[in-house]
Amino acid sequence: MARMKFLCDAERCIECNGCVTACKNEHELPWGVNRRRVVTINDGVPGEKSISVSCMHCSDAPCMAVCPTDCFYKTEEGVVLHNKDACIGCGYCFFACPFGAPQFPNGPAAFGARGKMDKCTFCSGGPEENGSKEEFEKYGRNRISEGKLPACAEMCATKALLAGDAPVISDIFRDRALRRGKAGDAAWGWTTAYGKPEQGAPAPAAKEGAK
Amino acid sequence: MKKALFLMFTAGIGLTACGEYSQVANYKPGSYQGKSDTRPWEGGKFAGDKAAWEAALASRNQNQNEYKKAN
Numbered sequence: 156m157a158r159m160k161f162l163c164d165a166e167r168c169i170e171c172n173g174c175v176t177a178c179k180n181e182h183e184l185p186w187g188v189n190r191r192r193v194v195t196i197n198d199g200v201p202g203e204k205s206i207s208v209s210c211m212h213c214s215d216a217p218c219m220a221v222c223p224t225d226c227f228y229k230t231e232e233g234v235v236l237h238n239k240d241a242c243i244g245c246g247y248c249f250f251a252c253p254f255g256a257p258q259f260p261n262g263p264a265a266f267g268a269r270g271k272m273d274k275c276t277f278c279s280g281g282p283e284e285n286g287s288k289e290e291f292e293k294y295g296r297n298r299i300s301e302g303k304l305p306a307c308a309e310m311c312a313t314k315a316l317l318a319g320d321a322p323v324i325s326d327i328f329r330d331r332a333l334r335r336g337k338a339g340d341a342a343w344g345w346t347t348a349y350g351k352p353e354q355g356a357p358a359p360a361a362k363e364g365a366k
Numbered sequence: 367m368k369k370a371l372f373l374m375f376t377a378g379i380g381l382t383a384c385g386e387y388s389q390v391a392n393y394k395p396g397s398y399q400g401k402s403d404t405r406p407w408e409g410g411k412f413a414g415d416k417a418a419w420e421a422a423l424a425s426r427n428q429n430q431n432e433y434k435k436a437n
Contacts, residue, residue, distance in 0.1 A: 224399065225397060225398055225399045225400075226398075226399070226400055227398065230406075231405065232406070236403065237400075238400030238401065241400045279406065281403065282401045283403075284409065285404050285406065285409045285410045286410045286411075297406070297410075299406045300406040300407070300409075300411070300412070300419075301411050302422030302423055302426070303423075303426060304423070304426045304427070304430075309426070314430055314432055317430050318430075319423065319426065319427040320427055323428070324427065324430065327427075327430055330431070330433060331431075331433065
């Protein structure tokens, strides 16, 4: 098993926030905690681009480097997880993370007002028995131990968000990029979704004009 | 003699703070201090069968490729 990674195809993401909703529902996340969110560049401008962002499970994770209680660890699959029993909610990981992945819930907090840090687990749970009640309450559902991929990627309607073995999803993305053979706004849209006009046939715009 | 000894002693005490010490922090990478985690294929649905777990995940991985489904 290689390293687990997320890959978001900005040409396909339609900012539906299905991934965000799937994540919140799957892990029953409290108000204010968003392990995943959709970021849109040039929102409202034709040609806007959206990308779904969460913990990217960095190979050399800055959150692991700065944590004063060393509560982070990396699984054999390359997923960055943390132990909430050791987290003191200091927020260093939040400042270190380039993606804003660490989340701090409101409400009763052991240290200051931040509480225990919460972040995307790649649906891998945490350091508790797989599938146990404790694991679900602290870290959310462990889909990986059920042989499933993260809920966000599996729920993605346009399959913009891919998750899984890095070489496999890279191949899927590469194959897709080669097939569409275009870039920018032409890469994914009406003509790609409904096929190319047949040779010799008038273009759809010309047909409408003739009516 | 006494005066010289007194001066040496006070100079020794007084100038101890004037030494040059490295003020660059020496960071050491920490290691995980928490409890160990069970691996995904241990317990639960797969009960230690790593091959079955990998096969299940590989199948799910390929399901993300809609070109293999539709065309």
